[in-house]
Amino acid sequence: MVETGTSTGAATGTGTDTDWRAWQESWDRQQEWYMPDREERFRVMLDMVEATVGAEPRVLDLACGTGSITDRLLRRFPNATSTGVDLDPALLTIARGYFAGDERVSFVTADLLDPAWPAALPHTSYDAVLTATALHWLHSEPLTTLYGQVATLVRDGGVFMNADHMKDGSTPRVNAAERAHRHAAMDRARAAGALDWADWWELAAQDPELAGPTAERFRIYGEHADRDTPSTEWHARTLREAGFDEARTVWSSPSDALVLALK
Template structure:
């Protein structure tokens, strides 16, 4: 884990880096899942894809996509005003990236996209915020914006309740590592949002964000959420119209599930 990064104002690169460090506190294998995701993009739809970065946040996937593939383009979609402010600032001089504000719970969210179809739809550590019914609906909508032969990938928490002893051992190990890193000054989710809220540039977008999702420093119940295992995602994606579905990467707690239309 690298040192804490303290961004200020419109230093968008620093904000992007600080977001990455905060997320890595939860997922030290985060870059590995992105590498596999982009490997599978190239394997299935080539090295110049039109990509929808779903629930894009600060544009983490888009950043890695456009760095690896000079011929790629990306549309990021999210509802969070603060994260989108960072994304739009970070990619202000990148013509291959565009961003759309939309609520994925809105039945008409896909109508706000600038393109009718995409080669790939990618998302990571975001859709667990939706409850199971909403996520099943979203999977069907994702199939609708993919071209035939297009690929969808979701890297997220997909726990396995059938292995309680393994789960407990992993949790104990993870919590001990996180406590050591917190003692060294690494930011967690609440710390990061407090820094955003206190910033003179991002404070306004953060206040708007807290109206939508609540403030994580005062309310941890800012989403319905789902806790579905990998098998649920495979079954639900197949029911949504994907011809082939399987995991292509996993950790002790997370999986990267791929659906080919």
């Protein structure tokens, strides 16, 4: 399933009084409840964009959601451009509303499991392809296929980065201790009023502009369920096998990592 479109409200049916900035910020806060170091991974990601391809990149925001990466990209690099691609109709509605009128941004509705999805993009190559906390929805086999497709979209000298849950299965005691510590902090934040995933989607379903797209996204995806979370070594090796010259971790927390691959 593919559909192209710019970020203008008129083109996407988002020309309403809905406060899209508030929804964008609400999504960020909900995600930070799970990942308190979320901004740090974005900072390192953009540092490495500048280090590898400069301050005016053409970027593909892969599985873009509400456009969190694009938002930070354009605030740091005003001359950058971004194409966001996703299948989630609710998150894309927020993204299109939030970026309405910004000619640096366009969005494509596409299923990354559809082999034809790259054909819907406005460009055949990108300086950087960036993604965060999204590809864990895919099992290892379709993710391997996706990495091969991404390798054809990144120009020679360009970069791909994936920040996501990447577990080291060889350290179960460390993993258990980290998880217990993180969840204790999450419980405290929850008691203070933080929204979790289910709370956030319940609110979205009550918004007149998001109710329909939210119902559609649950028809497409169902409830959230983590899939594979292979190690950083698996990601780096698979990216090299897909056609990247170099790949390694450039940032990590006890549970997540940012893997960079250079074409």
